[in-house]
Amino acid sequence: MAKSCIVGLYLFFAVLASHGIVELQASHHVYRNLQTVQSSASADQPYRTGYHFQPPKNWINDPNGLMVYKGIYHLFYQYNPKGAVWGNIVWAHSTSKDLVNWTPHEPAIHPSQPGDINGCWSGSATILPGGTPAMLYTGIDPKNSQVQNLAVPKNLSDPYLREWVKSPKNPLMQPTAENKINASSFRDPTTAWLGPDKKWRVIIGSKIDRRGLAILFKSKDFVNWVQAPTPLRAAEGTGMWECPDFYPVSLRGRNGVDTSLNGPSVKHVLKLSLDDTKHDFYTVGSYDGSRDVYTPDKGSVESDSGLRYDYGKYYASKTFLDSIKNRRVLCGWLNESSSVADDIKKGWAGVHAIPRHIWLDKSGKQLIQWPVVEIEKLRANHVTLPSKLLKGGSVVEVTGVTASQADVDISFEITSFEKAEVLDPSWTNPQLLCSQKGASVKGGLGPFGLLVLASKGLSENTAVLFRIFKGQNKHVVLMCSDQSRSSLNQNNDKTTYGAFLDVDPLHQSLSLRSLIDHSIVESFGGGGKACISARVYPTLAIDNAAHLFVFNNGSEAVKIAKLNAWSMNKAKIN
C-alpha cells in the first residue's frame, strides 16, 4: 500500500475518533453481507421445534421485557426480520396464557428515533405502581453509541399491548465525556426496583478494559436518571457484563417475590451474561438498599467457573415475577450449534429454552430450576419402566414414545460404590472432564444415563450421563451432555458440556429429566440443581427414526429406580 494511502487511512480514523464515532460493538458475529438475505428455506425442516419457542423464520436472540399484563404473559425478543443471522434488530413480540402456546404480534419496538436508529437492543420491563408497564431498553444512536431509552404502551386497555410509544426525552442515560462510560459497552437495563428512599434503581451492563461493571442509575420519576457514584458491583478480569439481572429470592419456599422486596426473608441474586464466554453465571448474596451495595456470599465465585444457570448453551437470560402463579420465571436463549451456511439454508437461527420456575435451594447457596409445570399438559403416551438393575455394559431401549419430541424423567439408585474411580484433585473443570470421559469411555461407576435422539444402530446419539467418583470425603457426581456423536454432519459445534452436581448419591437417588425437541436436549440433573442445554442436528435420528435408550457403560451395575417418559404434543408457537 502506498505511503500516502496509509497516511490517508490514519487521518480518516483520527477524524472518526475525534468526532466521537464509536464502532458498532455487538457481542454477536456480524455478517454484514448476510443480514438481509432472505433464504428460500428448504421445505425439509427436521430441526424445527415442537414445543420450544421460535418464530416461523429468521434470527432470534435474547428474551426481552418479560412480564404479566392483565393476566397475559408477554415475551419480547431480539429479532432480525430480514435474515437468519444477527442484524437489523427489533423487539419482536408474542403473548401467551400459559407460557406454552404463543400468539405472535407485530414487532413492538423498532428503530425510529435518534436514540435507537441503529438498533433496538435488549432491555427489561418494570411494572410501575398502578400497574403500568415501562420498558427500558438499549438503543444504538447515530454515532453507534449505546444509550438507554424508555417506551410505554400506547393503549393500556389493550391486554396485548400491541403498540408502544417512546419517550420524547430519549435517550435517558448515555455515555458522556463527564461520566466516561464506555460508549460501545453500555447496554441491557434490568427491571428497575424501588429502594428505601422510594427512588427507582436500574443497573446496566458495562466494562472498562477487562473489568465488568453493573452501572447503577437512580430516578424519582423513571424519566430523569442520575448515575450513582459507584457501580452496584464490578469484578476484574471478566470482560463485558451483558444482560444483568438482579432480584430477591425468598429464603423459604418456592414462591417468587417482587423485585423491590428486601429484608431478612430474602437473599439477592446477581446474574451476569459474560460476553467473552457466552455463559450466564450468578452469585447469591445480600443487598444493602440504603448504601446500594450488593455483596456475594462468602465462597461465591464471580466468574463463569462459579454457579451457572446452565452449563451448556444458554445465554442472555432474564427473569420476571409471574404474579399469576406467584413464582419467579427464567427465560433464556439457546443459540444454534450449526454453521452459518446451514442456518441460512434452514432460514432460521435461535430458539428459547422452556421457561423455568426458579427458587433458592434449602442450602441457601444455589438456585433450583424446573420447567414450568404448564409444559406437562403437552405430555402424551405415558411409558414407564419397572425398577430394574442395569448391568455394566447394557443398553435398553425405551419404546412407545416419539423420541424426537419427548419428556423423559429417570432416577437411578446406587447400590455399591466400590468401583467408583478416585477423583484426581486436579480434575476441577467439569466440562473438560466430561470431554475426556465421554459416554464411550468405560468407567467404574458410570457413565450411565440416557442416549437421546439416537439412530437405531447408535451411530448418532446424544448422551446425557452421570459418573460418580470417590472424592476426598464424599462422592462427587459429574453430569455430562456429550454431543460428540450427535450427528454425522461434521460442520456442527459438538462441544461436550459438564457440571458437578451437589447431590449425595449415598443417601439420595440421582434424577435426570431431559426435554427432547428435535434439535434441543435440555437436561435437568438432581431435580434442577444443574442444567445442561445442547443443540444437536442428527441426520439419521430424526422424526420417527429417533430412538431413546438407557445405558450403563461402567463396570458397576446401577438400579433404575423409576422411569417416566412421554411423547410431547406440539405447542402452538406463533
Ligand code: DQQ
Ligand atoms: N444481545 C443484544 C445486546 C446484548 C446481547 C443485541 C446479548 O443488547 O448485550 O442483540 O446477547
